Each structure stands twice: as structure tokens, then as C-alpha cells.
Amino acid sequence: MIEAPPEEPRELNAALDFVRVELVSRGFETRHGRVQALAGMSLHAAPREVVAVVGPSGCGKSTLLELICKLQKPDAGTIEAGPAALMPQRDLLLPWLSAIDNAALALRARGISRVQARSIAAPWLERFGLARFEHTRPAELSGGMRQRVSFLRTLLAGKPVLALDEPFAALDAITRQEMQGWLGRVLESEPRTVILVTHDVEEAVMLGDRVVVMSPRPGHTVSEIEVPLTRPRKRTDPAVVDLRERALTALGVQA
């Protein structure tokens, strides 16, 4: 399904492809007083490990990703992380750019010429099954295609760490399952250190090497679940079902 990479997006810095978050706290002043997003949050991801982070809505998951991407600074605690590229929750594709130019945005952001950026992105679009849609604008792409372009855009940033913020939350159930399978295969052939934030426990178990369960706000880790299963995984595999139930229990969800 996925062939050998046509070209590495960028040389990856092997020394800096882990994530270590130690007892991090982060709060915000709002009109309604102070909101503590994270309190004593710890998390680590080994090189090329996929860590899925699940938690209730508003538990500070997006704040965590922004901290890892160095878009914010923690109030307390330490964060060590390799260079990280964000994949935002909504695809945030630029409506005036074709699929290929959207995918190549990170390259253009570094000052690479349009022609060169396109020549780097083109083989990837083909690999992601988007060759026919190179010159299509996002408005005419399906939800699944848009997420693939969005993921490719983040991948082509060439960062060793990928911070994925609920990448498939906006998709319908069928497309979401397809995209989860797709992302699993891509990461198999294109391993990265991934922090995958999701509110979908099944998605976490299907994709993660480890599942970190967060508490409600102020967010911190309440449980870590190893997922010692080979890929590809099946949703119906008793081990997957069992791990999903364990994660739900850790979240405090009564089945």
C-alpha cells in the first residue's frame, strides 16, 4: 500500500526526537478568572514512539501540544522536546492554494521556491493517493483528503516530532476509521515521534504504542497504558477491546 519514501522531507535530528514533559503547570487569565489548564502534567515519548493522549474535553490537551511545540511557555515544570510540527484540529488548509501548494506550505515557510517545494511535495501526494488532486483547491476535496493534505503539510515540515491535535475529530465515523488505518500505515513506513491527542479511546488504542489518560481540568496524567500489540491492529481484536475498556475505566467512564 505504502511504498518506500520517494524522498526524505528533511534530515531528522536523531538526538532530538524525544519528548519529555515533567510536572508542567500552565494557567490562563480569562475574563472569568484564572483557568488552570495543566497542573503537574508529566509525559514522555521515546524516539519514534507514538503516544496517544486521551482525556475529557477541556483537560488541557491542546495546551499540552502548544507547550511541546514551544508556542507557549510553562508556568512551572520542564519541557524537553525535539523540534515539533503541529497538525491543528481543523485542517486549516488555505482556500486559495491547491492541494500541492497547501502540502508544500511548510517548505515555502522556510523560503524554498514554489517550483522546488512542489517537486518535493508531488511524490508524496502520489503516495497519499492524491496525485489526481494536486491542483484542486481544498473546497473541492473530501474531508478525508483534506486531512491527508493537512497531515502531509505537517510531515513535510521535516520535524522529528509530530504534534497531532485530534486530527480526525471532524470526520464522519466511516472516514475516521479509514483515516486511522491510513495513519497507522503511514507511521509504520515513516516513523516519527508522535504525540496524538484524541478524545477517541479506540483511536488511541489503534494508533498508540502507549496511551496516556488525562484527568479533567487541571489536566495531569492519571494512567498510562502500554499497547504491546503489533500493527496493523483490528478493532475487534479482544486485546484491543480490553485495552479500550481499561482506558475508559481510567477516564472514569461507566460502561
Add this chain to the structure above:
Amino acid sequence: MSAGRRAIPALLLLLGLIAIWELYVEVKGSSFSTAILPAPHQVASALYDDRALLWSNFLVTAKEVLLGILLAAVLGAILSVAIHFSPTLRRAVYPLTVASQAVPVPILAPVLAFWLGFGLLPKLMVVALVSFFSVVVTTTAGLAAVDPDLVKLMRTFDASRLRTFRHIELPSALPGVFAGAKIAVAVSVIGAVLAEYMGSNSGLGYVILVSEPQLLVARAVAAVVILSLFAIALFALLGLIERLALPWVYRSPAEQAT
């Protein structure tokens, strides 16, 4: 629905209004129609009889309006960008921009004529001044509406502020420039006419100014008809340029459904 069929309601309404106008002037009598308001058929014959005069003066006014709007779009876009990047500048400039809109052209035109003479330049300045505000408002709104998450995304891509501006904010601002220019069309035509009133020897405003005292009211109204048609054409032209230059802004309903 074809463009021709869509125009039918507007044309019917226009014909109805012209008929009422014709009847009204007929009832009022000939002294009314020569001094105060000519009948549509008199305007029509003035349009035909004075076509050479009207055309050459139309070209003068059209040039003032087109260049003035262009100037307003360029200056307005530049100021909007500056305001976008500097909250201090916004606080300093925005109230003055609003205030500039309240300055009546008849007050301003003599000053401009004193500085810049009676040629094209002072008219262009008046048109630009009256059009400028709507461009600044809509462009600033477009820039402010840029998704902050996009700016964050560009930061994780190591984009400089300048590249983020070029790839994200500049394209986002362009629809605002067009929206502002379209809003400014009608007021810019009025601005050009008033500027010509204040000191010129050509343009449709000048034609109106000199025709009225000579009781050539039909010719003055003919000039107004041309100005109105010009405003419609200019509005349509800006829409066309926008569609060609920014095709992502407009999508057919069929495309939006998918």
C-alpha cells in the same frame, strides 16, 4: 438562470419608475420640465444630441474615479497592514480616518485646488479620500479575521513573520480590499462630481454645473444618468476582476454543497 433573465425584474422596475416620472412631469406642465425636472424623453434626446460633449466629459470623470479608487485601494491596503501590525498606530490613525470621512468635499476641494491646481490631481485626491475609509475598514477586518491557529502553525514551521504575512495574511486581506472598493464606488462618483463642481473646466460634474443655470436641465440629468450607469458598470467590473483574481472567494452553490 441566465444573466439576461435575472435582469428582468430590475428592468421592469426601472421602466415602471420612468413611466411614473414621465407622467408626473406631463401633469406638471412645460415650465416645470424646463426649469426643474425634465421628462425622461427630454433626457433621452439630450443624451443623444449632446453625446459628443457628454462622452468627452465622461472620459474625464471616469479617469478621476478609476484612478482615485485605485489609489484608495493601494493606500488603504498599505495602511490596513500597518494598522494590523501596530496597535498603537491603529489607536492613533483609526479615529482620524473616521473623522476624514466627515469632512464635506466642498470644504476640502478649495484647499486641494489651492495646493494642487485645477487638474486631475485634486479630483483624484478627493475620490481617494472618500473611498479610502471603506477599504481600510474591510481590509482591516479581513486581516483581523485570520485564524490565530494558522499563525501558530506557521510558527511551528519556523516561518518568519514576513513569510507568515506573505503566505497567510496578505491573501486573506485581498477580499477585503475588493469589498471596500465596491462599497466605495457610489461615493467615489459623487466625490468626483463634487470635486469638479469646486474647480474644473471638464468632467460630468462640470457639465452639470454649467448646464443648470442655462436651463439645460435635461443635459444635466443626462449627465447624472451616465454617472449612474458608470457606477453600476464599475461595481460589476470590480466584481469581475475579483472573480478572476480571487477565484476561491466565490464558489457556485453546487460546489459549496459538496
